[in-house]
Amino acid sequence: MNAGEPFIRFDWIIDNLDQIGQRLGEHVLMVVASVLIGFAISFGLALLARSHRWTYGPIIAVTSTLYAIPSLALFVLLIPITGLSLTTGIVALVLYTLLILVRNIVVALDGVPPEVVEAATGMGYGPLQRFWRVELPVATPVIVAGLRIATVTTVGLVAITTFIGLGGLGYLIINSGTRRFFPTSIYVGVALCVVLAVVADLLLLWLQRRLTPWAAAQGR
Amino acid sequence: MQDAAGAVVAFEHVTKRYGRSGGPPAVDDLTFTVAAGEICVLVGPSGSGKTTTMKMVNRLIEPTSGRITIDGQDVMSLPAVELRRRIGYVIQQVGLFPHLTVAENIAVVPGLLNWDKPRIQTRVEELLDLIGLEAGSYANRYPAELSGGERQRVGVARALAADPPVMLMDEPFGAVDPIRRDRLQNEFLRLQDKVGKTVIFVTHDVDEAIKMADRIAILQRGGRLAQYDAPAAILAEPASEFVEHFVGADRGLKRLSLNRVSDLELTHPIVVRAGDDRAAARARLRDGDGAGYALLVDAEGRPIGWIDDDELAGGGTITANAARAGAVTVEPETTLRDALSALLGSSVMLGVVVDERERVIGLVSVESISDRLRQAGSPT
Numbered sequence: 001m002n003a004g005e006p007f008i009r010f011d012w013i014i015d016n017l018d019q020i021g022q023r024l025g026e027h028v029l030m031v032v033a034s035v036l037i038g039f040a041i042s043f044g045l046a047l048l049a050r051s052h053r054w055t056y057g058p059i060i061a062v063t064s065t066l067y068a069i070p071s072l073a074l075f076v077l078l079i080p081i082t083g084l085s086l087t088t089g090i091v092a093l094v095l096y097t098l099l100i101l102v103r104n105i106v107v108a109l110d111g112v113p114p115e116v117v118e119a120a121t122g123m124g125y126g127p128l129q130r131f132w133r134v135e136l137p138v139a140t141p142v143i144v145a146g147l148r149i150a151t152v153t154t155v156g157l158v159a160i161t162t163f164i165g166l167g168g169l170g171y172l173i174i175n176s177g178t179r180r181f182f183p184t185s186i187y188v189g190v191a192l193c194v195v196l197a198v199v200a201d202l203l204l205l206w207l208q209r210r211l212t213p214w215a216a217a218q219g220r
Numbered sequence: 221m222q223d224a225a226g227a228v229v230a231f232e233h234v235t236k237r238y239g240r241s242g243g244p245p246a247v248d249d250l251t252f253t254v255a256a257g258e259i260c261v262l263v264g265p266s267g268s269g270k271t272t273t274m275k276m277v278n279r280l281i282e283p284t285s286g287r288i289t290i291d292g293q294d295v296m297s298l299p300a301v302e303l304r305r306r307i308g309y310v311i312q313q314v315g316l317f318p319h320l321t322v323a324e325n326i327a328v329v330p331g332l333l334n335w336d337k338p339r340i341q342t343r344v345e346e347l348l349d350l351i352g353l354e355a356g357s358y359a360n361r362y363p364a365e366l367s368g369g370e371r372q373r374v375g376v377a378r379a380l381a382a383d384p385p386v387m388l389m390d391e392p393f394g395a396v397d398p399i400r401r402d403r404l405q406n407e408f409l410r411l412q413d414k415v416g417k418t419v420i421f422v423t424h425d426v427d428e429a430i431k432m433a434d435r436i437a438i439l440q441r442g443g444r445l446a447q448y449d450a451p452a453a454i455l456a457e458p459a460s461e462f463v464e465h466f467v468g469a470d471r472g473l474k475r476l477s478l479n480r481v482s483d484l485e486l487t488h489p490i491v492v493r494a495g496d497d498r499a500a501a502r503a504r505l506r507d508g509d510g511a512g513y514a515l516l517v518d519a520e521g522r523p524i525g526w527i528d529d530d531e532l533a534g535g536g537t538i539t540a541n542a543a544r545a546g547a548v549t550v551e552p553e554t555t556l557r558d559a560l561s562a563l564l565g566s567s568v569m570l571g572v573v574v575d576e577r578e579r580v581i582g583l584v585s586v587e588s589i590s591d592r593l594r595q596a597g598s599p600t
Contacts, residue, residue: 113313113315113318115311115312115313115314115315116315116316116317116318117315118280118311118315119309119311119314119315119316119317120315120317121280121304122278122280122304122309122311122388123304123305123309123328123329123332123378123379124301124302124303124304124305124329124332125301125332126301129332134317134319137319138317138318138319140319212319214318214319214320214321214362214364217361217362217364217365218318218362218364
């Protein structure tokens with residue numbers, strides 16, 4: 001920081017609204033895409049883990065290992081396949097969501113009270129009907145709780161993709177901020193990240209309330 | 221809508237073995253027939269296969285050999301899902317669907333059977349009425365907003381929704397306290413009088429079996445049928461040492477469970493209300509037949525408690541909190557055993573008989589119970 005420079009350069013913010021908006025859009029896109037794709041894959045894996053219990057251990061082992069791989073190493077592994085692209089960024093972020101989501105969906109479905117499942121079976125639901133119309137709706141509050149964690153985590157993780165020229169708001173923090181010693185860019189990036197995380201979390205909370213009005217009755 | 225009457229359920233040499241063949245059977249060569257419209261209670265110690273036996277009727281468990289028929293049709297001849305939609309199913313933990321309202325819970329099986337909307341709605345209202353829950357205030361509640369007893373009643377309504385000829389009930393009142401259990405049992409008996417289903421009811425409680433059953437199947441360890449008979453016959457002539465032991469040493473006392481309060485000639489209490497004149501009440505008490513107590517009731521005729529001569533002393537009117545001793549209430553369906561037990565816990569040794577809306581309809585005393593027993597003849 002140069003002496004005499006103001007704490008925040010509002011003129012820079014105004015001059016660069018375009019770039020900030022573009023980075024924010026990129027950030028949101030990467031979060032939404034990774035969480036959606038991650039959820040779809042996790043849902044499949046969770047179903048597999050529940051129908052074939054023995055697969056649960058290996059699935060958790062593999063997703064834990066993926067979670068533990070440092071992002072740089074992951075990019076080194078992915079770049080030969082998908083290049084320096086948005087795909088590489090999203091694949092990495094998706095892999096990081098799996099551990100949280102798979103475990104959470106399995107726990108949610110396991111948490112459906114056994115008497116509810118027994119009653120459903122005894123009343124004549126077929127296995128598929130029972131899953132979609134009883135087990136999944138009853139598990140929804142816990143599943144959405146997991147989605148919230150995964151989403152907020154991903155909002156923070158997007159910054160790592162700066163290494164491959166993406167980064168969303170992370171670009172503002174790392175490239176134009178830290179590398180060029182320009183604090184205003186850092187503040188803007190961090191503030192927008194926080195706002196994004198909070199807004200995403202509230203949005204999912206609202207969605208959960210809408211989807212499961214009964215859960216509020218249960219908490220009372 | 222006229223409810224369909226029950227169907228005959230027949231077990232023919234039904235055996236169930238778990239795991240590889242050669243293990244001991246959980247249910248061993250059961251043969252018995254449940255008549256249409258009867259309540260058959262399966263009772264026995266744990267490991268006697270009573271729940272397994274019940275679950276084979278709707279194929280939650282499938283028999284290893286033998287067959288079960290409903291009105292002559294083998295349960296294995298239908299797809300399991302279709303079979304289950306024709307059989308009501310009530311379990312101890314109820315298992316209401318937490319994400320559906322009361323009305324939606326009751327509508328589940330009619331929905332699976334693709335009834336049209338107006339028909340389902342009419343049926344839901346009919347059933348809520350039948351179990352005594354007001355549709356206006358209960359239909360849109362979630363199960364979490366109900367009391368334990370209300371949940372259990374909704375569970376019964378849900379099982380009755382598509383008007384199945386057969387109901388399976390697995391310890392349906394096992395998870396509620398004794399007083400509420402007595403209420404729920406009485407309520408179910410009144411309901412059964414109206415709907416006349418064939419009910420297969422599992423319990424480990426002999427007293428509940430005697431109270432609820434038209435016929436009791438006593439199972440013993442290893443899933444063998446020890447005796448299948450009417451409750452009175454089982455108490456009078458236990459078929460084996462096992463049955464005698466299982467039913468208990470107090471068989472004479474248990475015979476009290478064969479009769480209900482409605483079998484007694486009820487006496488009528490001297491009823492007073494808040495606001496009545498004390499002097500007039502004292503006069504009625506003196507002219508009465510000597511019990512020495514007046515029963516204070518509220519505006520709807522529900523009992524509040526007992527008042528004696530001393531508390532009526534002085535002038536003015538009776539106040540709502542004048543009663544000293546609380547009144548013990550029983551229902552017409554309460555067994556004499558439970559009624560006697562309740563009376564002995566009452567300071568005035570009198571039980572107030574109340575109807576479904578808790579209004580006073582008469583009195584039972586220890587004397588009226590013993591008179592009834594004398595008429596019935598001494599236990600054989």
